[in-house]
Amino acid sequence: MAMTGLQIQKLLPGTNCKECGSNTCLAFAMKLAGKKAELSACPYASDEIKRVLGAASEPPVRVVELGPDKGLKLGGETVLYRHEKTFVHQTALGINLDDTEPAAEIDRKLAAIRDYVLVRVGETLRVDLVGVTQKSGSAEQFAAVAKKAFDVTGRPLVLRSTDPQALAAVAAAVKGSRSVLAAATPETALDLSRVAAENGHALAVTAPDLDALAAVAGQLRDAGFKDVVLQPQTFSEAERFQVNAIIRTLALKDNFKPFGSVSLRFIDDGDLLESTAAASTEIAKYGGICMLPHFDAAQLVTLMTLRLNLYTDPQKPIQVEPKVYPIGEPTATSPVFVTTNFSLTYFIVSGEIENSGTSAWLVVPECEGMSVLTAWAAGKFSGASIAKFIKGIGLEQQVQTREIVIPGYVAQISGELEENLPGWKVLVGPQEAGDLESFVKARLTPA
Numbered sequence: 540m541a542m543t544g545l546q547i548q549k550l551l552p553g554t555n556c557k558e559c560g561s562n563t564c565l566a567f568a569m570k571l572a573g574k575k576a577e578l579s580a581c582p583y584a585s586d587e588i589k590r591v592l593g594a595a596s597e598p599p600v601r602v603v604e605l606g607p608d609k610g611l612k613l614g615g616e617t618v619l620y621r622h623e624k625t626f627v628h629q630t631a632l633g634i635n636l637d638d639t640e641p642a643a644e645i646d647r648k649l650a651a652i653r654d655y656v657l658v659r660v661g662e663t664l665r666v667d668l669v670g671v672t673q674k675s676g677s678a679e680q681f682a683a684v685a686k687k688a689f690d691v692t693g694r695p696l697v698l699r700s701t702d703p704q705a706l707a708a709v710a711a712a713v714k715g716s717r718s719v720l721a722a723a724t725p726e727t728a729l730d731l732s733r734v735a736a737e738n739g740h741a742l743a744v745t746a747p748d749l750d751a752l753a754a755v756a757g758q759l760r761d762a763g764f765k766d767v768v769l770q771p772q773t774f775s776e777a778e779r780f781q782v783n784a785i786i787r788t789l790a791l792k793d794n795f796k797p798f799g800s801v802s803l804r805f806i807d808d809g810d811l812l813e814s815t816a817a818a819s820t821e822i823a824k825y826g827g828i829c830m831l832p833h834f835d836a837a838q839l840v841t842l843m844t845l846r847l848n849l850y851t852d853p854q855k856p857i858q859v860e861p862k863v864y865p866i867g868e869p870t871a872t873s874p875v876f877v878t879t880n881f882s883l884t885y886f887i888v889s890g891e892i893e894n895s896g897t898s899a900w901l902v903v904p905e906c907e908g909m910s911v912l913t914a915w916a917a918g919k920f921s922g923a924s925i926a927k928f929i930k931g932i933g934l935e936q937q938v939q940t941r942e943i944v945i946p947g948y949v950a951q952i953s954g955e956l957e958e959n960l961p962g963w964k965v966l967v968g969p970q971e972a973g974d975l976e977s978f979v980k981a982r983l984t985p986a
């Protein structure tokens with residue numbers, strides 16, 4: 540929880556020596572509270588204030604970095620609802636397999652996980668993690684499957700066993716993968732935290748209820764082990780929803796440090812519909828890592844799309860680079876369209892032009908990632924600005940076409956565009972991108 544200036548001032552020396560650049564300790568404290576100064580500017584700051592302010596500046600949900608390159612980041616959240624600010628790191632999705640599955644089946648699953656790619660509004664989405672559950676009773680087999688999973692996919696793993704010795708063996712076998720060991724109990728937590736630390740992994744902890752979970756997570760924190768993942772035990776979707784909300788609320792509102800970690804859930808039961816519903820709960824309500832029971836491409840599209848909707852920052856629209864995009868294989872006489880550089884708009888419009896079977900040029904001027912009407916209202920998508928962009932990129936030298944199709948929602952800019960683009964005829968296209976295909980076929984198909 541953030542400290543006030545007055546609270547910080549009580550911890551400062553109070554000599555008003557001005558060496559920090561402020562006239563008084565109080566003035567410096569106010570700057571610290573507003574994050575406009577660094578504590579290091581005061582040479583007389585005590586160890587006590589360094590400790591207290593350091594803890595106060597930690598994010599309420601600690602960031603955990605997984606994968607050999609630490610590329611999978613989880614946690615760091617500061618708000619309960621996206622509209623308050625933004626969510627920071629999206630729920631990671633993984634596919635679980637067990638070490639008793641036939642080798643050919645394991646190979647098939649690992650290849651599918653490795654090769655799966657979903658490109659959506661310019662984002663390239665992949666499966667984040669691979670789970671390996673020990674069912675064999677053999678530490679060697681568990682470690683061999685885990686090593687293969689990492690070697691084939693390169694993804695961080697979630698390694699699940701109830702046997703601490705098997706977890707120790709697998710931790711060493713995939714050292715360097717920065718994976719998650721799951722799960723330590725109150726009895727095994729301290730020993731397994733040493734194993735996790737030695738091999739560079741995070742450690743999931745579990746306990747029968749939230750009090751016991753807080754106790755074991757707090758115990759590890761006090762012992763100096765920070766990469767804790769919480770694996771609460773729940774027995775229904777309603778309970779899971781409630782528990783996730785309790786953990787996150789306590790972390791954010793009460794700065795309850797034992798719950799300031801991301802969560803882990805294995806979805807083991809249910810048909811495709813039930814596992815999709817359970818994973819959706821995790822994505823919507825504070826899930827950190829969600830392990831799915833099977834590889835199913837259709838399920839992944841559904842879940843990744845939901846996740847993308849929730850975890851994009853509404854204050855920072857996803858943008859595409861302003862330029863002229865070829866759709867299909869356009870020639871110098873192909874039709875020319877214009878739209879804004881808001882990713883969603885670009886991908887919908889380009890997709891619809893593509894669906895029409897016509898090759899074309901799509902002009903995308905800089906509109907700060909706004910949609911058509913918003914950009915027009917903000918003065919970023921006017922006849923003058925589009926004409927200036929077209930001239931600036933040399934489109935008139937690139938194409939012989941002198942007709943340009945504008946979105947139907949901004950029909951009012953057609954006159955201004957023709958004025959600023961002498962020799963061009965402006966055609967007003969449909970309002971909805973879904974009508975582009977019929978528009979192209981009716982108006983633009985060459986005779």
Ligand code: SF4
Pocket residue numbers: 551552553554555556557558559560561562563564567580581582583584
């Ligand atoms: S340097 Fe430290 S002691 Fe001196 S005025 Fe600034 S805060 Fe106070």
